[in-house]
Amino acid sequence: MTSDLPLIAVTSGEPAGIGPEICLALANTDLPARIVVIGDRELLAQRARLIGKSVTGLDTEHVPLRVPSVAGRLDARNAPYVIDVINCALQGCLDGRYAAMVTAPVQKSIINAGGIPFTGHTEYLAEKTGTPRVVMMLAGAGLRVAVATTHLALKEVPAAITQQELETTLRIIDTDLRNKFGIERPRILIAGLNPHAGEDGHLGREEIEIITPVLERLRNEGMDLVGPLPADTLFTRKVLAGSDAQLAMYHDQGLAVLKYAAFEEGVNITLGLPILRTSVDHGTALGLAGTGRADPGSLFAAVRMAIEIASRKANAKGN
Ligand SMILES: NC(=O)C1=CN([C@@H]2O[C@H](COP(=O)(O)OP(=O)(O)OC[C@H]3O[C@@H](n4cnc5c(N)ncnc54)[C@H](O)[C@@H]3O)[C@@H](O)[C@H]2O)C=CC1
Numbered sequence: 001m002t003s004d005l006p007l008i009a010v011t012s013g014e015p016a017g018i019g020p021e022i023c024l025a026l027a028n029t030d031l032p033a034r035i036v037v038i039g040d041r042e043l044l045a046q047r048a049r050l051i052g053k054s055v056t057g058l059d060t061e062h063v064p065l066r067v068p069s070v071a072g073r074l075d076a077r078n079a080p081y082v083i084d085v086i087n088c089a090l091q092g093c094l095d096g097r098y099a100a101m102v103t104a105p106v107q108k109s110i111i112n113a114g115g116i117p118f119t120g121h122t123e124y125l126a127e128k129t130g131t132p133r134v135v136m137m138l139a140g141a142g143l144r145v146a147v148a149t150t151h152l153a154l155k156e157v158p159a160a161i162t163q164q165e166l167e168t169t170l171r172i173i174d175t176d177l178r179n180k181f182g183i184e185r186p187r188i189l190i191a192g193l194n195p196h197a198g199e200d201g202h203l204g205r206e207e208i209e210i211i212t213p214v215l216e217r218l219r220n221e222g223m224d225l226v227g228p229l230p231a232d233t234l235f236t237r238k239v240l241a242g243s244d245a246q247l248a249m250y251h252d253q254g255l256a257v258l259k260y261a262a263f264e265e266g267v268n269i270t271l272g273l274p275i276l277r278t279s280v281d282h283g284t285a286l287g288l289a290g291t292g293r294a295d296p297g298s299l300f301a302a303v304r305m306a307i308e309i310a311s312r313k314a315n316a317k318g319n
């Protein structure tokens with residue numbers, strides 16, 4: 001029955017990017033959900049005409065652009081529009097109208113240029129929902145790569161990895177792998193921060209002073225944690241075998257591997273939020289906007305993951 005299907009909001013993202021046109025691929029799909037694309041209806045129709053597609057069969061919730069948008073050309077005057085779209089989906093999730101929100105990419109720099117401080121959906125949704133700590137995790141090609149720090153200048157990373165932050169991060173990953181992914185006792189591999197995981201303290205002491213004490217504490221509580229492991233070999237097939245997730249210490253340490261292995265099907269999920277949010281793994285690809293050549297594979301994977309988790313949650317409630 002149609003009414004039993006989860007209602008999923010998809011934000012169309014930066015209007016000048018590929019977000020609006022990859023959302024068009026969600027029209028008339030046979031996915032087990034009702035999909036609602038949030039964005040400016042005329043923008044979606046215009047982008048459809050540009051790439052020879054149609055908006056017929058696409059359910060939408062209209063949020064008006066501030067100024068008309070041209071594919072590939074950023075305009076800071078539309079920064080509040082991008083935020084309106086995210087807020088609309090978030091409010092729908094908080095009200096219980098939407099089972100999940102799936103986000104198309106935004107251009108972080110132009111939101112800031114528009115006068116709105118913004119580092120990413122991850123941090124924005126955490127702040128708006130009053131969640132002190134969330135975790136970014138990207139999944140694809142059999143990997144689930146979480147990061148201990150998100151959008152941070154590299155020189156600020158070591159100071160951000162404290163025992164308390166790391167412990168909270170691992171607890172969130174463990175809890176969400178159980179609750180969202182149905183993994184009974186997740187095995188998590190943890191990367192070191194320094195080359196060779198610090199080489200016994202000769203190449204940095206974060207492994208000895210921060211990471212190892214946290215892992216020992218949480219192992220004593222029963223968590224299945226392996227590490228700290230040298231990051232350069234953590235992602236080799238033999239080391240990965242049997243693991244359910246991998247924790248990198250910073251953005252590019254983990255996400256470069258994930259994107260190499262699974263760019264066309266990668267899904268970004270924010271763990272620890274009171275609502276369910278998944279996302280594409282790619283950015284706004286301005287150079288492709290309006291060409292019709294953008295691959296919607298990651299968006300479909302993000303929608304599928306949202307449906308699976310929402311359905312698992314609904315079934316657990318029903319039991
Ligand atoms: N979830 C989000 O909102 C995300 C936003 N971004 C933002 O996107 C902007 C651009 O970031 P970049 O680093 O240039 O990464 P990007 O992912 O936009 O582009 C990297 C390369 O991948 C290609 N590409 C990206 N998506 C594609 C698709 N669906 N099909 C075919 N080819 C695709 C692009 O043409 C480019 O060659 C930045 O402002 C960044 O912050 C980046 C990642 C995620």
Ligand SMILES: NCC(=O)COP(=O)(O)O
Binds near residue numbers: 119121268279
């Ligand atoms: N590289 C992943 C990324 O930048 C995603 O950011 P967010 O907007 O999901 O926080």
